[in-house]
Amino acid sequence: MKYCSKCVMPDTRPDLRFDRDGVCDACRSFERKHKSIDWEARRRDFEEMLKKYGNRNPTKYDCIIPVSGGKDSHLTLHYAKDVYGLKPLCVCFEPTLSTEIGRQNLANISRLGVDLIHFKQNPIVYKKLIMEGFRRVGDMEWANHMGIWSVPVHFAIQFDIPFIFWGESPQLEYGGAETVSETNKRQFNEDWLNDYGCLNGLRPQDMVDEKNGITLRDLQMYIYPGREDVERWGGRGVFMGYYFIWNNAHNLSIIERMGFSRRRGRIEVSYTDYEKLDCLSMNLHDYLKYLKYGYGRATDSACIEVRNGIISREEGVRLVEKYDGRYPKECVERFCEEFAIGRDEFDALCEPFINRALFENEGGTLKRDLDGSLVFKVKFVERRRNP
Ligand SMILES: [Zn+2]
Structure with a gap:
């Protein structure tokens, strides 16, 4: 086990690479992000994309924003609604063990003036999935990841909404960026989900279990929509952190003005x-x-x-x-x-x-x-x- 000489990340982190100087690729990609990326050009790319693929029907939503009430959902909402004047539909997948501060922040999202679907999954099925994820891959949040990534796509297809705006791609934020293609840094889709969505090789279909009383139909919202449906929809999942600087201090100053609360302690x-x-x-x-x-x-x-x-x-x-x-x-x-x-x-x-x-x-x-x-x-x- 070795550590990056610049930050404190060990090489046990999946997908993280080190260069000859013992520096991890998350540090290298950070340097690039601040030195060589032309953020003005990225912003123009984002605007081009809105123009080219955006909604032209005034009776429909412009984008879906998956929200938890956390810092990323606030900032994404800020860009979509305040900066670009888009009409978002927010979708929240109920967390496993919700907290008071989380509920407050989610209520704040709603107060900012958006329609919000609070998806409360069947708790009996969900609890079984949580325990199965824990047993099989050592991750009690497996079902939560699956729901968070898939449910918004189902709604986007059903309501014919052209964009799903996510925060920052986790590989850019925490490391592993060198192994991720340029497309995967900005675009969320099923391939990205399989490679980087924390699924540990487990698919919802693997959870069908007669003894445990879990049927394929129970899992329909956890299963990523089929390729045909996705193609017919023609929309796209977008990581906002690719187009706009995602930096905690700067982000917090924006979202606290929106009413985001930190935890006490x-x-x-x-x-x-x-x-x-x-x-x-x-x-x-x-x-x-x-x-x-x-x-x-x-x-x-x-x-x-x-x-x-x-x-x-x-x-x-x-x-x-x-x-x-x-x-x-x-x-x-x-x-x-x-x-x-x-x-x-x-x-x-x-x-x-x-x-x-x-x-x-x-x-x-x-x-x-x-x-x-x-x-x-x-x-x-x-x-x-x-x-
Ligand atoms: Zn590092």
Whole structure:
């Protein structure tokens, strides 16, 4: 395991490449983003695209904006509605463990003056899918990713809406950009979803299970619309972060003016108070990521801030050491309550996904601190400090 010499990302991150100088491609793509990308030209490209493929029917919506109430949904709405005067239809896929602040922010989206479809999935089926994703691929948010990516496309086709506007492509934000084609940086479609949508090779169809009472029909909204339907629709999914600078400090100043609220106090798995606010289960997804790859949400956030020059690499390391990998007790308890399992059972479900090479063990048994946190091997802590 090695670390980027500029940020604090390890090479265990899927799809991340390092160059000869030991710098990760997320850092390199950040440098390019700020030095060589002509943002004015990108903005013109966006406007061209609106003109060429946009809605010409005044009785129809111009675009779909998938919203959670988070920071990206606010900013995307800002560009579509305030900057370009488009008529959006917002679509929210109900989160797994919704939070008070998430509900407030979603209500704020609505208050800004848009039509909003709040898609409340069948909770009996959804709960089964959540547990299946947890068991099979170590990701309790698998069904949520599937729903978030697919449901808006179904609505776009049904209502004949030409655009779906997403925030920033995760590969641009968090790394892995070198392996992503130019098209995939700006365009969302089924190929993108299969390659980069966090699906771990699992398809909704794989979840059909007579014993578990899940039928194909239960999954229709989770299954990406068929190629024929998509072609007939002729619309497109667009990552706004390709066309407009996506930068936390700048974005927050815009969306706070729109009424976006931060959390009082940081989220449980990191030091920030403005991201992943709408769903507690996303914190567990990040915890599992830590168990699999040895880095969590604090690393993601620190890398972005190191690249933006807000903190030094040394400060980033300190934040990561302080917050990454701590056992997220509050989220685990809430999850266990909701899904009627015990904490032992939760830990046992995590166990097969732990990368044992990363953590200390005693005679084969993983070492845990009193608070339940696994102990990261000292040699990796050292390597992160001195890449
Ligand atoms: Zn880096």
